Amino acid sequence: MTERTAWRETARDRARPVAPAPDRAALRAAALAHLARFGTTSAGLRQVLERQVQRWGRRAASAGLPSEDVAAQLARALDDIAPVVRDMADLGAVDDAAFAQSRARSLTRTGRSRRAVEAHLAARGVAGDLAETVLDDALGARGGEGRDTELAAALVFARRRRAGPFAPPCDAEPAGEAESGQAAEAAARRRRLVLEAMARAGFGRAVAEAALDMDPAEAEDRIIRMKSA
Template identity: 40%
Template sequence: MKHLARPITAKYLENAAAFYLERYPTTAEGLRRVLMRRVRRAERVEAPVMDNVEEAIDAIIARFVASGVIDDAAFAQTKARALHRRGMSTRMTHQKLRLAGVDRDTLDKAMTSLDDELATDPQSRERRAAIALARRRRLGPFRASEQRKQNRLRDLAALARAGFASDIARKVIDAADPGALDEA
C-alpha cells in the first residue's frame, strides 16, 4: 500500500517554510535542510516533485532573508548568548552553531559581540560558562562538601567533556566555595 504524499510545488515549499519559521528560529542553511528533507521524503513515496526544486528552495530562502525573517547573524548571537548562560564552552558553542548552518565569519562576529556584551575577554567568558555549568550540574564547590573529594575526577571529566580546558576546569572544581568563584 502506497502512502499518498502531497506533490512538492513552490507553493507547498513556501507554506512549509513559513510554518517552520513560525515555530523555530533557524538559519538559511537550517531551513534549506528542512525543506530538502521534505523533498527527499516525497521522493521516497514517489510523490510528484517539481522540476528545479533546489532553485525554488533557494528563491524561497532568499525572499525570507531579504524580508528579515531569517537573519543568520541575529540567530548566531542569540544562540551563543543562550548557550553561554547554560554553561556551554566556546568549543561546543562553535560546534552547535556550525551544525545549525552558521558560517565561520558570522560565528566569529557573534562570539566577539558576546564578549562586548559581557564586557569581558574570551578567557573570562569561558570561565563564566564553566562556573554556570558547575552550578547547574552541582559540580565542585556547588556539591556537598563531604562529597567533593571523592567526586573531583568525575567533576573534572564532566567539564572536560563539555569542552572546557583543563586549567579552567581545575580552577572551577578546586575553588573553596561558590563565593571564591565570584571573586576571582
C-alpha cells in the same frame, strides 16, 4: 519503522492520488509556517524544505508515478528552494547572525563552553567566520571578557555536577588518619572525574581548575552577572 508500518504507509500512499511536487508558492508557505514556530539558519531552512520535497518524492514513487516524472518534478522543486530561502533572508525571517547570537548566549547560560557553542553553530550551518564574529560580540573576545564568560559557563557546569564550590559539605570529620587519607583520595578522584567531564565539554584545564577552586559566594556572583548581562 517496522516492516508492517512501512507496508501500511505504502498501501495508504497507493490508495490515494499524489499531488504535484511542491511549487515555489507551496515551499514559501512551508517556510513561513516553519519559521513561525522555530528559529533556524538559511542552511537549516534549506534542509527542512529539502526533506519536504524528498518526502513528496517517496510518496510519489510509492504511488506508482513513473520514475522519470518523479525525477523531473523533484528537480524543479529542489531548484525552487534556494530562491525561497533567499526571499526569507531578504524579509528578515532568516538571520544567521541573530540566530547565532541568541543561541550562543542561551547555550552559554546553560553551561556550554565556547568550543561546544562553536560546534553547535557549525552543525546548524553558521559559517565559521560569522560564528567567530558573533561569539566575540555575544560572549567577549578570547583572552579578555570572553574568559570571564567562559569561567561563568564552567561554573554553571560545575553547579549541575555539584562540584567545586557547589559540592555538598561533609557531614562529619574523618575519625582517624586512615579515614582522612581515604576521604582525600575520594575527593581527588571526584575532582579528576569532574575535570575530565569538563574537558569533554570543551573547557580548558585552566578555566576548569579555576572554576572548581573558586569561593562559593564569588562563583554564584559570577553566574548571576553572566546570566543578567
